[in-house]
Amino acid sequence: MIVDAIKNGIVIDHITAGHAMELYSILELDKLDCTVAVLINVPSKKKGKKDIIKVDTLLDVDFDVLGYVDPNITVSIIKDSKVEKKLEMKLPSTVTNVIKCKNPRCITSTEQELDHIFKLTNAEKKIYRCVYCESKAK
Amino acid sequence: MRSLIDIKDLSIEEIDELIVKANDIIENPKKYVHACDGLKLATLFFEPSTRTRLSFEAAMYELGGNVLGFSEAQSSSAAKGESVSDTVKTVSCYADIIAMRHPKEGAPLVASRKASVPIINAGDGGHNHPTQTLTDLLTIHREKGRFNNLTIGFCGDLKFGRTVHSLIEAMSRYQNIKVVLISPVELKLPSYIKHDVLRAHNIEYVQTTNLEDVMPTLDILYMTRVQRERFFNEDDYVRLKDSYILTPEKLVNAKEDLCIMHPLPRVNEISTEIDSDSRACYFKQVLNGKFIRMALILKLLGVE
Numbered sequence: 001m002i003v004d005a006i007k008n009g010i011v012i013d014h015i016t017a018g019h020a021m022e023l024y025s026i027l028e029l030d031k032l033d034c035t036v037a038v039l040i041n042v043p044s045k046k047k048g049k050k051d052i053i054k055v056d057t058l059l060d061v062d063f064d065v066l067g068y069v070d071p072n073i074t075v076s077i078i079k080d081s082k083v084e085k086k087l088e089m090k091l092p093s094t095v096t097n098v099i100k101c102k103n104p105r106c107i108t109s110t111e112q113e114l115d116h117i118f119k120l121t122n123a124e125k126k127i128y129r130c131v132y133c134e135s136k137a138k
Numbered sequence: 139m140r141s142l143i144d145i146k147d148l149s150i151e152e153i154d155e156l157i158v159k160a161n162d163i164i165e166n167p168k169k170y171v172h173a174c175d176g177l178k179l180a181t182l183f184f185e186p187s188t189r190t191r192l193s194f195e196a197a198m199y200e201l202g203g204n205v206l207g208f209s210e211a212q213s214s215s216a217a218k219g220e221s222v223s224d225t226v227k228t229v230s231c232y233a234d235i236i237a238m239r240h241p242k243e244g245a246p247l248v249a250s251r252k253a254s255v256p257i258i259n260a261g262d263g264g265h266n267h268p269t270q271t272l273t274d275l276l277t278i279h280r281e282k283g284r285f286n287n288l289t290i291g292f293c294g295d296l297k298f299g300r301t302v303h304s305l306i307e308a309m310s311r312y313q314n315i316k317v318v319l320i321s322p323v324e325l326k327l328p329s330y331i332k333h334d335v336l337r338a339h340n341i342e343y344v345q346t347t348n349l350e351d352v353m354p355t356l357d358i359l360y361m362t363r364v365q366r367e368r369f370f371n372e373d374d375y376v377r378l379k380d381s382y383i384l385t386p387e388k389l390v391n392a393k394e395d396l397c398i399m400h401p402l403p404r405v406n407e408i409s410t411e412i413d414s415d416s417r418a419c420y421f422k423q424v425l426n427g428k429f430i431r432m433a434l435i436l437k438l439l440g441v442e
Contacts, residue, residue: 105263107242111221114248121334132244133265136330 003037003054010061011076012053017041019070020051026065026098029055064092068099068128091126094119099128099137106133140438141250141257145268145308152437153308156272157279159433160426167200170432173441174203180233181207182225183260184216184240189402189424190260190269194237197431201441206233211241226253235439256438258431264300269434270401271304273427278358280426281397281419285309289355291318294362294382294407296327301401302362303331310339317343318352322378325364349382354391359384361400361407361420384408389415399423 015023020038029036035056044050058077066073067089077085096117101108108114108130118128118137128137142148148156163170179198181191186209195205208214215225222240226249229236236253238246239260246259246266261267275285282288290309292302296319306327309315317336319327326345336343346352353359364379366372383406384398400408400420412418436442 103243105241105243105265107222107240107244107248107262110242111223111248113221113223130244132247133263134243 003039005081006054006056006078007081008058009054009056009078010059011078012066013074013076014072015051015053016070016072017049017051020053023053023066023069026069027061032057063087063089064095065098067092068095091120091123095128101130101133101135102138103130103133103135106130106135108132142268142434142438143247143250143257143259144266145271145304150311153275156430156433156437157276159436160276160429163429163432170201172202173436174198174201174439177203177439178233179203179205179435180229180236181205182229182236182238183207183209184211184214186210187239187261190239193427194260194431197428197435201432201435222248223252226257230254235435258434258438264298266304267300268304269427269431270301271308272430272434273423274301274305274399275308276426276430277399277419277423278397282357286313288357289316289318290358290360291320291352291356292360293320293349295325295364296321297325298365299362302360305360306331307335310335310341315341317341318356319343319345320349320352320382322347324378350388353388354393356396357393358397358399361398363403363405363407379405382407384412386411
């Protein structure tokens with residue numbers, strides 16, 4: 001399958017196979033006007049198969065979100081058909097409004113205007129806890 | 139401007155400073171009777187807690203300050219649907235420091251980010267209660283003269299008991315601490331505390347369901363109440379509430395200098411016969427609570 005190269009945009013590569021649509025939804029790519037290619041189960045030497053998302057515009061991506069969803073992701077920024085920058089994601093120390101706190105006793109359950117902020121408390125096990133009630137992200 | 143939301147907000151050195159200050163207040167009360175003249179503490183209690191509220195109020199009065207506030211959400215603007223943020227922004231205009239108790243976990247943290255005066259967390263649901271932990275630390279220090287080289291038994295509700303979680307966290311920062319966890323299987327210490335606190339600090343710990351077996355090893359026995367409000371199911375509460383009751387018979391093999399603590403209120407988990415035992419420290423804890431809160435108020439207000 002051939003997908004056109006992009007001139008100015010971003011390529012989100014090395015997404016764990018099957019997770020592209022989750023990212024598509026979190027990054028709200030459905031709201032874009034430009035061309036977006038979602039490639040699923042692309043053969044990969046390293047991982048067997050992977051997903052890729054190509055966005056034909058220089059989108060301002062929240063890298064913390066990408067790192068949280070899949071720290072193995074790489075993001076290439078394409079300018080004038082050349083890779084200007086290649087970024088490797090990592091688990092962010094905090095994520096804001098990506099995960100919702102589900103603890104009914106948490107203050108976020110009643111005060112709707114509060115941001116849902118989670119901080120990384122155990123990188124090895126990828127455990128994030130709500131900054132308000134310290135409940136584990138589910 | 140600083141607040142106290144979580145006991146982890148304080149370094150070991152700051153805790154030591156508070157202990158020194160509290161001891162000085164105990165020994166020289168007259169020195170402090172005008173320390174907070176003209177200053178006001180607001181006690182915002184969105185859920186009732188007579189003991190904690192009175193302790194804060196007594197602390198402020200003994201420092202020469204004044205107190206305003208409310209003792210339940212129904213008598214506050216929260217009943218009209220006002221947010222915590224708006225309430226504390228408003229109260230910041232009237233008071234110099236706020237002690238807040240709230241049923242929702244994290245509410246005092248939200249308050250501390252919005253208020254223009256220091257916030258003291260006076261308990262947020264089943265989450266944190268740092269002034270109780272400071273009270274416990276002052277009691278341990280006054281009774282034992284040290285924080286290192288102690289074997290501490292925690293008995294009762296170790297699952298929901300926030301005072302237990304906070305004290306374990308606070309004590310884990312000291313040297314050669316051994317922890318004995320005594321509880322019914324249903325109320326065991328949550329595994330994340332074992333992992334994130336005990337194992338992370340290489341604290342030796344044992345878990346048991348039998349209090350008498352471990353009694354001779356303990357320097358401190360921290361009893362807790364099985365709290366009705368922490369259960370979703372009344373049947374579970376009724377089945378477990380009498381699991382661990384401390385009686386004189388159970389103390390037969392205890393050390394002579396054992397320190398028996400309890401955050402209070404007790405229901406029946408410590409027999410009243412033990413109240414006259416010299417090892418019973420739980421009413422001393424209540425008094426220590428007032429002194430450590432006095433020390434904390436002075437620190438957060440920057441009053442020497």
